[in-house]
Amino acid sequence: MNEWLKKFAEQIRTLWGKWSGVQRIIFVSIGVGTLLALALLVAFSSRPSMVPLITAPITDDATRDRISVRLDEEGVEHTVTPDGRILVQDQKTATRMVSLLARENLIPEETSPWDVFKMDRWTVTDFERQVNLRQAIERNLEQFIEALDEVDSAEVTLVLPENELFIEDQNPVTASIIITPRPGSDIEENRRKLEGIVRLVKLAVEGLQEENIAITNHRGILLNDFQGLDAVDSLELAKRQMLQKANLEKADKAAILEELRQIFGRDRVRVIGLQIDLNFDKRSSNTTEYFPITTVPEDPTTPYPDRQFELNVLRSRERIDEKFRGTGFNPEGPPGSEGQTPPAYKELDGLVGQYENTSSTENYEINERRTFEEKSPWEITRKTVSIAIDGAWKWIYDDKGNVALNPDGSIKREYTPVSAEDLRKAQALVEAAIGYDRARGDQVTVRHLQFDRTEQQQEEDQRFRSQARLRQMVLYSIIGLVAVVGVFIVFRLISRELERRRRLREEELSRQHQAMREAALRSAEEEGMEVEMSVEERARLEMQENAINMAREHPEDVAQLIRTWLVEE
Numbered sequence: 001m002n003e004w005l006k007k008f009a010e011q012i013r014t015l016w017g018k019w020s021g022v023q024r025i026i027f028v029s030i031g032v033g034t035l036l037a038l039a040l041l042v043a044f045s046s047r048p049s050m051v052p053l054i055t056a057p058i059t060d061d062a063t064r065d066r067i068s069v070r071l072d073e074e075g076v077e078h079t080v081t082p083d084g085r086i087l088v089q090d091q092k093t094a095t096r097m098v099s100l101l102a103r104e105n106l107i108p109e110e111t112s113p114w115d116v117f118k119m120d121r122w123t124v125t126d127f128e129r130q131v132n133l134r135q136a137i138e139r140n141l142e143q144f145i146e147a148l149d150e151v152d153s154a155e156v157t158l159v160l161p162e163n164e165l166f167i168e169d170q171n172p173v174t175a176s177i178i179i180t181p182r183p184g185s186d187i188e189e190n191r192r193k194l195e196g197i198v199r200l201v202k203l204a205v206e207g208l209q210e211e212n213i214a215i216t217n218h219r220g221i222l223l224n225d226f227q228g229l230d231a232v233d234s235l236e237l238a239k240r241q242m243l244q245k246a247n248l249e250k251a252d253k254a255a256i257l258e259e260l261r262q263i264f265g266r267d268r269v270r271v272i273g274l275q276i277d278l279n280f281d282k283r284s285s286n287t288t289e290y291f292p293i294t295t296v297p298e299d300p301t302t303p304y305p306d307r308q309f310e311l312n313v314l315r316s317r318e319r320i321d322e323k324f325r326g327t328g329f330n331p332e333g334p335p336g337s338e339g340q341t342p343p344a345y346k347e348l349d350g351l352v353g354q355y356e357n358t359s360s361t362e363n364y365e366i367n368e369r370r371t372f373e374e375k376s377p378w379e380i381t382r383k384t385v386s387i388a389i390d391g392a393w394k395w396i397y398d399d400k401g402n403v404a405l406n407p408d409g410s411i412k413r414e415y416t417p418v419s420a421e422d423l424r425k426a427q428a429l430v431e432a433a434i435g436y437d438r439a440r441g442d443q444v445t446v447r448h449l450q451f452d453r454t455e456q457q458q459e460e461d462q463r464f465r466s467q468a469r470l471r472q473m474v475l476y477s478i479i480g481l482v483a484v485v486g487v488f489i490v491f492r493l494i495s496r497e498l499e500r501r502r503r504l505r506e507e508e509l510s511r512q513h514q515a516m517r518e519a520a521l522r523s524a525e526e527e528g529m530e531v532e533m534s535v536e537e538r539a540r541l542e543m544q545e546n547a548i549n550m551a552r553e554h555p556e557d558v559a560q561l562i563r564t565w566l567v568e569e
Helices: 002-018 021-046 061-073 091-103 126-146 191-204 234-264 420-434 454-526 535-553 555-568
Strands: 078-080 086-088 151-159 173-181 208-217 269-279 284-291 293-296 308-310 313-325 354-365 367-374 379-389 392-395 413-416 443-448
Touching (some): 061 078, 061 091, 086 091, 126 173, 126 191, 173 191, 191 208, 234 269, 234 379, 234 420, 379 420, 420 443, 535 555
Parallel strands (some): 173 208
Antiparallel strands (some): 078 086, 151 173, 269 379, 284 367, 313 354, 392 413
16 A cells, blocks of 8 residues: 555656646646535535525515514524525424414415415425415415405314215314404395305315305304395205205214124125105194192102192182972961952962072182193104125135135135024114114114125135235245255265365375385485485475374374364365
């Protein structure tokens, strides 16, 4: 590394010596500019990133100054760009200050309500987007309503529920609007103007119905309740009646499904028909009831009824009894002279008569109750419900616990219908859920009906085949991998064995050559011939002699060394 640096420095010095003065100035300028650019890049990258307070530029200088002063009062560091945008430190600060500015009515009027919530960032969640959408729609509706000549101010609140899996569990979209009329406006009594606001809000919010919109004034009086108005036409009345009927049917259907789905499963119960007959005729009755007078009240501590009562109580009694018998004695004049009795009475003289008159009057007091009853706007006259319950499908397994298959590869299944006892219990639950009344003519029908599960079973068979193919593929992959590893191990063992044999053969050849050479040397020495040996041969010969001497002197160490070589091989 040091040699390379020295060479590089030497090359730089050589080039510097060959360059002219202009070339040297250009080189120094490029170096200084590069260092300056790096310094500026580090400085700007270390500064915190700024986010816009409101994405739209604020063109009004006075409004921008008021917002800047309010930010200074809150101790928020901010910057104003040349195009009129205000930048703050981070998104959290921007969200908090937008809420504060909106509460104090410092958001510019020309700013679109959507611009307040256009601050895109990577950390925004779906919940925040939903909240931003709702707030933007509310602000937009408030601007539309306040633009009317009849309205001084408006406040809109929307409730956008999450989407549910089943329609019967879906909560409706609702809206509440509080308006402050301008002085002299008749919007509180003018139905057409209120209907215009209702229609405006309904068309602006997806899924919002007119019955879920409530418009009140600043005193809390409901303005769009058109039921009490005399000008309600028959079509609107019929619409409300059908809506009431649909709500009752929806409530009963939800109660039925809630009971039965917990028992039979969510996909085995179908409400084929649910009909509620309503009577919307207005009726009133005036009833007078007479009932006994309780003299001794019922004692709740006794196990037998001990209440004593009287049907009536005597208040007054009048009785007249008159009797008469015979005509009485009629005196006449002196004897021998005719009396002065009139002829009509004289004819009755000596006759026996009888007269009797009996009269009795009794006045009694009784309990009396007078009630005036007015029927509700609607009355349930009849309920009819028809429900179908499907049986249960079960997979068939063989003795080994594996899924049994048909010849075409589909799963064998067994269908178990719903028992009659379960149907009776389900009918009892349905009757309890809807408030069954036999006297009213209600009818509840619960029957077993096998549903068409062809498409569902085909999907299950396809998933089962896919899983089986996946398991088979994994099994074959494992077997192939094991086979490859086994072949590699066998190949490795065979290669090592061939290498070992080749090395032994070379060692044996080398030993034979060495023995032949030594034999030739010895025979030459015995014959007195001078033989020149190379340095390597002499070194090998000395090493061999040292190894032989060491083996003779230290046989244990040599044996340990040989064992180590064998283990390494």
